[in-house]
Amino acid sequence: MILIINTAGRDLEFVLGEHHKTVAVEKQSVALPVECEKFITECGATWRDIDAIGVVVGPGSFTGIRLGIAYAKGVALGLNIPVVGISAFDLYLAATPDAFVAIDSGRGDFFVAAPGLEPQTMSIDELEVKQMAWPRTVGHKPFDLTLGTRVVQQKIADGQIVPAVPMYLRPSYAEENKKDN
Numbered sequence: 001m002i003l004i005i006n007t008a009g010r011d012l013e014f015v016l017g018e019h020h021k022t023v024a025v026e027k028q029s030v031a032l033p034v035e036c037e038k039f040i041t042e043c044g045a046t047w048r049d050i051d052a053i054g055v056v057v058g059p060g061s062f063t064g065i066r067l068g069i070a071y072a073k074g075v076a077l078g079l080n081i082p083v084v085g086i087s088a089f090d091l092y093l094a095a096t097p098d099a100f101v102a103i104d105s106g107r108g109d110f111f112v113a114a115p116g117l118e119p120q121t122m123s124i125d126e127l128e129v130k131q132m133a134w135p136r137t138v139g140h141k142p143f144d145l146t147l148g149t150r151v152v153q154q155k156i157a158d159g160q161i162v163p164a165v166p167m168y169l170r171p172s173y174a175e176e177n178k179k180d181n
Helices: 028-042 062-079 088-095 124-133 145-157
Strands: 002-006 012-016 019-023 052-058 083-087 099-104 110-114 117-122 136-138
Touching: 002 028, 002 062, 002 145, 012 028, 012 145, 019 028, 028 062, 052 062, 052 088, 052 145, 062 083, 083 088, 083 145, 088 099, 088 110, 088 145, 099 124, 110 124, 117 124
Parallel strands: 002 052, 052 083, 099 136
Antiparallel strands: 002 012, 012 019, 099 110, 110 117
């Protein structure tokens, strides 16, 4: 079985087999291990049933992404199983392979990607022009994390098991607001 973990947003989200759960929490760092263990138990599974872990690597919350990756890597190391990074773009494109993905960053621009277009940030003006090269645009609704299992299976089958690292499309707030000494 493949466990999928998403900490890139405000909530915790998990998928295991046919089971899917979203948990609203105050502090992801405190709740993640407890809620993940509880979810696996609710699914009638144990850690030994997990063959791989997929973790959302971005774009999203800077801290949440790092937390999810660190947790997935720690668990996977103990279980001797692979961790596969999946992006929000992977999930949107799994549902709509020919789409232009535009995710509002909440900071006046958009995170975008599409077949043949590497993930990047764009202004609304750039986006309005660029998206016309694809038949549809997605990203305005949440992605379907249940597609993560299929994405991970495909990456494993294609030999795309590379270290899961955060997908940073721009500097963090701290880096942007760093004062030169």
